[in-house]
Amino acid sequence: MNTEKILIENIEITLKRKNIKNIYLRVLPPSGEVVISAPLFVSDDDIANFVKFRKDWIEKKQQLILNNKIQAPLKYKSGERHLLWGKEYTLQLVSRNELKKIAVDYENSIIYLPIEKRSKKETREKRLNELYRQELKNAIPPVLEKCTKIVGKRPSEVKVRNMKNWGNCRYQDKRITLNLKLAKKNPICLEYVMIHELCHLIEFNHGKKFKKLMDEFCPNWKKIKKILNE
Ligand SMILES: [Zn+2]
Known part of the structure; x- marks a missing residue:
């Protein structure tokens, strides 16, 4: 060729x-x-x-x-743009000898991803997900405190996972699970999802009663939901 x-x-x-x-x-x-x-x-x-x-x-x-209507599938390579808390960062792959742990230069919007030579896309994606998991874990405690006060309910624990939905609440044991990719979104989205899941400790399904709770505890929830699913 x-x-x-x-x-x-x-x-x-x-x-x-x-x-x-x-x-x-x-x-x-x-x-x-x-x-x-x-x-x-x-x-x-x-x-x-x-x-x-x-x-x-x-x-x-x-x-x-x-115009960004058609996006390339992510390859997790250097120079690619990735989101963190609603802002664009440039991904920079570095050798594992240079850097042991993933690092973020917030000021210059760069994510440094340590990776071995000839890595697979899946490995790089997994490693970036670890950053999202960590960022989300750090962000959760203050948001949980705030939202618990608003809703008046406290979960038994909050877990972070790579999952399909944004969040999940198990009524039986009051455990909330959040999607690690929430760390890609504007921080307001984490608050919205947290309030949504806490409302499930009052109301199991998404009926009229649930929406009334959301209107009360998170008046902008419809707008935020749109931002979340953009
Ligand atoms: Zn729900």
């Missing part, structure tokens, strides 16, 4: 020549890079025509990507 950069209709294109039968066009997040894979026998003119014909589509797609 050989790769070259070409310019057609003012669009910068990465052209890959391969032993394939058809021309393929992709517009990739996060930069909106245009990649064309073409068979070896197709002429440059044919490729130029191919692009001209699809110019509008390419530009539309690039706009969508740049």
